[in-house]
Every structure is written in structure tokens, then in C-alpha cells.
Amino acid sequence: MTSRAILEHELADIGARADAAIDLAEAALVLAALDRPEAGLHPYRQHLAAIADSMRLAAILPGLTASGQTGLKARCRVLADVMTGEYAYRGDRVSYDDLRNADLMRVIERRQGLPVALAILYIHAARSQGWVIEGVNFPGHFVIRLYHDGCAAILDPFEGGAVLEIGDLRQRLKSVIGDKAELQPSHYAAIGNRDILLRLVNNIKVRLIQDGDLARAAEMVARMLLVAPAQAPLWRESGLIQSRLGNLLAARAAFLRFLEISDNENQRHQVARLLQELTQRLQ
Known part of the structure; x- marks a missing residue:
């Protein structure tokens, strides 16, 4: 064990x-x-x-x-x-x-x-x-x-x-x-090997989201981030799922990490706006 x-x-x-x-x-x-x-x-x-x-x-x-x-x-x-x-x-x-x-x-x-x-x-x-x-x-x-x-x-x-x-x-x-x-x-x-692992776990995540099991889907994204911590889109996805679950601190941390490593300007603007809304909800 x-x-x-x-x-x-x-x-x-x-x-x-x-x-x-x-x-x-x-x-x-x-x-x-x-x-x-x-x-x-x-x-x-x-x-x-x-x-x-x-x-x-x-x-x-x-x-x-x-x-x-x-x-x-x-x-x-x-x-x-x-x-x-x-x-x-x-x-x-x-x-x-x-x-x-x-x-x-x-x-x-x-x-x-x-x-x-x-x-x-x-x-x-x-x-x-x-x-x-x-x-x-x-x-x-x-x-x-x-x-x-x-x-x-x-x-x-x-x-x-x-x-x-x-x-x-x-x-x-x-x-x-x-x-x-x-x-x-x-x-x-x-x-590559890392992306094969991500594709494997993504199959589970997608089906869990389709079934409405966001809590388990969040676990799958967390596993994907352990394997690929530099994948900015995964941090964004983690933030979105955690936000929907009401886990605002976890969502905030994920969004902040996304902003640190992402070079996608459109998504950066979107996440910055979401982060501002989260901050207001946390006050």
C-alpha cells in the first residue's frame, strides 16, 4: 500500500x-x-x-x-x-x-x-x-x-x-x-510523454464534467498539474472549476499562477477580470 x-x-x-x-x-x-x-x-x-x-x-x-x-x-x-x-x-x-x-x-x-x-x-x-x-x-x-x-x-x-x-x-x-x-x-x-499522460487523464476529466461531477473533475486537473506544472491553460481551467465549486481561495491561487506563466493576452485579460471579481467576493 x-x-x-x-x-x-x-x-x-x-x-x-x-x-x-x-x-x-x-x-x-x-x-x-x-x-x-x-x-x-x-x-x-x-x-x-x-x-x-x-x-x-x-x-x-x-x-x-x-x-x-x-x-x-x-x-x-x-x-x-x-x-x-x-x-x-x-x-x-x-x-x-x-x-x-x-x-x-x-x-x-x-x-x-x-x-x-x-x-x-x-x-x-x-x-x-x-x-x-x-x-x-x-x-x-x-x-x-x-x-x-x-x-x-x-x-x-x-x-x-x-x-x-x-x-x-x-x-x-x-x-x-x-x-x-x-x-x-x-x-x-x-x-510527447507528458502530453500523452495529460490526454489520458483528460478523458476522465471530460466525462466527469459531462456527468456534473465538478469536484472529481477538479481532482483530475490537479493531477494533470502535478505532471505538467508549466501548462498555463491547466491553471486557468483549475481556477474556473474551483470558482464554480465555490472554492474561491483555490480559484484565486490558480488564476494568479496562470497570470505568472501565461503569454496568451486574450486569456490573461479574461482571467485578470475574473480574479478581480473573486477578490471582491473574498472581501
């Missing part, structure tokens, strides 16, 4: 690290453990180690060291075989909006989750072998990109690690944005 204070300290330590130094799966486990500190992280860390062991055993198969597309296809196949075949991870189509789908501890227990949660496990598996892999901030549906010998493939963990071709991505984009949408370089942009 780990206390919430220790877990929050670990997240603050993660928040102070350079993006490349963040252990993505470990950080996601710590975030999840805040809801169940009594459960302990040991069995989940063991599972991550087991995935790495399975990848290491699979990596002796022929073809992985081949050059170009041949080697890349072999790595894609091994990744899908381990994650979908051996460990039976899959996307949750039946209860997509279930909050457990963005909680890595629950995802490991249930072997299903949201695209971003499954992607974290796929990234962990690939990086355990020193493979180069990253998240891709594709609109509406998180995917990953695996590199090998100058070649790259985009994979969908929600679909069992399926390789996505240009036509697949174009069709998905149109289904999200509209028939007139066309692929742009921004749709292929890589997303």
Missing part, C-alpha cells in the same frame, strides 16, 4: 523531469493508483515486466533485424502478437465511456481500454526492447508510430495493433471532421 502523499510526490517528481526521462507506463500507473492507493502497484509493475520479457523472447524471431520495410513489418507483427495475442488487449467497444478505460490499473485488470491507454502499453512494450516508437496526436483517435531503419508505420492499439495506411487515416479523419477534411502534417504530429 502506498499513501496518496507519496504518490503525489512521485507525480510531482515526474512533472519536474524532462519529457524523454518520463517512464510513460509507470507514470500512468501512479496516476491510476491515486484512486486506489490501498491496492499497491507491485502486481501491475510485475505485469509490465512480464510484457517486456515476452517482447524479449519474441525478439529472437528471424526478420526483426532485417533492413527497411521487412524489418519494420516484422516488428509490427511481434508487437501485435504479444499485446493482442499473448495478453489479449483490445479496445472496449461495448462501454467506451467507462472511466475504467482510462485507468491503467483497471485496463491491465480488464485487458481493455481507450486508444490512449492501450497505446501506453504498446509503447512500453516496444521501448522495453529499445525500439523507437511515439504517440501520434491524430484527431479523435490516438495512434502510435513505430520506426525502423528509416521506415515508419502507424499502428492502432485499439484495433489489435493493426497497421494503418494513408487511406485508412483519410477515412478516419473524414468520419471525425467531415467529408471535406484532408490529411495535414499536423495530423501526423508526434506527441
Whole structure:
């Protein structure tokens, strides 16, 4: 069992690290453990180690060291075989909006989750072998990109690690944005470790707001701020939610921090006005 204070300290330590130094799966486990500190992280860390062991055993198969597309296809196949075949991870189509789908501890227990949660496990598996892999901030549906010998493939963990071709991505984009949408370089942009964690927790936060649970949503924003304390928009969001909850001192502190670090002039003017109103209410 780990206390919430220790877990929050670990997240603050993660928040102070350079993006490349963040252990993505470990950080996601710590975030999840805040809801169940009594459960302990040991069995989940063991599972991550087991995935790495399975990848290491699979990596002796022929073809992985081949050059170009041949080697890349072999790595894609091994990744899908381990994650979908051996460990039976899959996307949750039946209860997509279930909050457990963005909680890595629950995802490991249930072997299903949201695209971003499954992607974290796929990234962990690939990086355990020193493979180069990253998240891709594709609109509406998180995917990953695996590199090998100058070649790259985009994979969908929600679909069992399926390789996505240009036509697949174009069709998905149109289904999200509209028939007139066309692929742009921004749709292929890589997303860093910290932003992957934020996207994971944001899924929970959005659903809590939709359900009217602002108190829990405020907790999610607080977790996001531990991981990304320099993200000015999160301080603004924290202030807005705390203000709606009637936590005026907390809202004031969040707005003041936003004004210290934000360079968005329009939002700075808005927050300054809100801060003035808060100050008057506190008098």
C-alpha cells in the first residue's frame, strides 16, 4: 500500500523531469493508483515486466533485424502478437465511456481500454526492447508510430495493433471532421510523454464534467498539474472549476499562477477580470 502523499510526490517528481526521462507506463500507473492507493502497484509493475520479457523472447524471431520495410513489418507483427495475442488487449467497444478505460490499473485488470491507454502499453512494450516508437496526436483517435531503419508505420492499439495506411487515416479523419477534411502534417504530429499522460487523464476529466461531477473533475486537473506544472491553460481551467465549486481561495491561487506563466493576452485579460471579481467576493 502506498499513501496518496507519496504518490503525489512521485507525480510531482515526474512533472519536474524532462519529457524523454518520463517512464510513460509507470507514470500512468501512479496516476491510476491515486484512486486506489490501498491496492499497491507491485502486481501491475510485475505485469509490465512480464510484457517486456515476452517482447524479449519474441525478439529472437528471424526478420526483426532485417533492413527497411521487412524489418519494420516484422516488428509490427511481434508487437501485435504479444499485446493482442499473448495478453489479449483490445479496445472496449461495448462501454467506451467507462472511466475504467482510462485507468491503467483497471485496463491491465480488464485487458481493455481507450486508444490512449492501450497505446501506453504498446509503447512500453516496444521501448522495453529499445525500439523507437511515439504517440501520434491524430484527431479523435490516438495512434502510435513505430520506426525502423528509416521506415515508419502507424499502428492502432485499439484495433489489435493493426497497421494503418494513408487511406485508412483519410477515412478516419473524414468520419471525425467531415467529408471535406484532408490529411495535414499536423495530423501526423508526434506527441510527447507528458502530453500523452495529460490526454489520458483528460478523458476522465471530460466525462466527469459531462456527468456534473465538478469536484472529481477538479481532482483530475490537479493531477494533470502535478505532471505538467508549466501548462498555463491547466491553471486557468483549475481556477474556473474551483470558482464554480465555490472554492474561491483555490480559484484565486490558480488564476494568479496562470497570470505568472501565461503569454496568451486574450486569456490573461479574461482571467485578470475574473480574479478581480473573486477578490471582491473574498472581501
